Amino acid sequence: MRTVKAADVTETVARLCIKANRELPEDVSAALKAARAAESWPLAEKSLGILCENLDLAREKCLPICQDTGLACVFIELGQEVYIDGDLEQAVNEGVRRGYGEGYLRKSVVGDPLRRVNTNDNTPAFVTVHLTSGDGLRITVLPKGFGSENMSRLQMLKPSDGVQGVRDFVIETVRLAGANPCPPVVVGVGVGGCFDKAAYLAKKALLRPLNVPNPDPWYAAFERELLEAINSLGIGPQGFGGRTTALGLAIEYAPTHVAGLPAAVNMSCHATRRASAEL
């Protein structure tokens, strides 16, 4: 067994919350710059120019890229041979509390969805633990903004709907979202599993770097096809028209029941923020 201090988990989560909110991952900023170079529609080119300028300014001024510094979605890959000398979830929450405080990030969490009182420290974090073999420990923080989250959808399709049904559902979701999720968007698609698993897979898809296709060539081709179809919709950056409606699309899939075809689309914005660290 390898022992990891809960205090180290806290310190890491705090640092990742701040880093993720100030600097886009390399793959996302590269996609944004490439899109700007490829765009010839004037308003689209201008809009992407502002977004690129915003990244430089945020880094220079130690400001968050976006004022919606998100719900802190924390993904933990925990080796079975790791012992944590404290409460893991408490350690993560303490890290979020500290990171959102020290980083001057916005506290956007209400403790109850209907009575709506702000918790004032952006906790609780939304923690997903995935057990792995070995003694590794990897933490990823995905601060998830709600302008895009609100445009996400899930549908229990029928097996007879098949590939066409999933295609139509994904395209329709992006079309309905229009300008609201701050395009150019990043689209996470989950297919299969059960009701909750499909939604989880769609969120997990947002963790994959935009330049990494699905390892299954059939799904990689489906990802390319969907991205091309989305970028033919004309919505464009900020919804003002243009080629670049999405920077990337990833599909995660799982086995499912003979009677079902769950499909979920988790929408994310051009500021798809994630930061990871190994402990």
Place this chain on the structure above:
Amino acid sequence: MEYRLTTPVTAEMLAPLRAGDTVLLSGTVYTSRDAAHKRLCGLLADGGEPPYELAGSAVYYVGPTPERPGEVIGAAGPTTSGRMDAYSPELLDLGQKIMIGKGTRSQAVIDAIVRNGAVYLGAAGGAGAVMAEGIKSAEMVCWEDLGCEAVRRLTVEDLPLTVVIDPKGNDLYKSGPAAYLASIEKGVTQNAD
């Protein structure tokens, strides 16, 4: 076209604006989003007075991040305006003239824009640092308990905005993509020729 405007504004000042134009806005802008809109309209329903003069005013749907020591404001990009659709027609009828945000508006809001000669301006969604550059001062007006959703009075200078819904009711979210797709279509035809 590019226009420079200073608040407070009148319908006459806004009349020439067309969807797709650029506006550099200066003057006073009030922040307000979900919870503050609910309180304001509740207050008005109870016969109360609004906490600031609505006539000719500009509202920015924003919940900024906390300012670092010595700074005016944190990141300050727009939030999704559609969540304020339930409240906007009433506020426009009371004189609010400029709404700043991002994302689509309901037909009821578009009708109220046309009826009152108002305008809906788009701020760059997700460009929190760029938008903060145009904000020169920020002070609390009311409802501090709402945190990032409290109403603040911002002084802005050349805040870069795009006309999304103009006083005629033209909507850039419809006309922009349509014009782009038409240009592609035309390009294909020209290539075929």
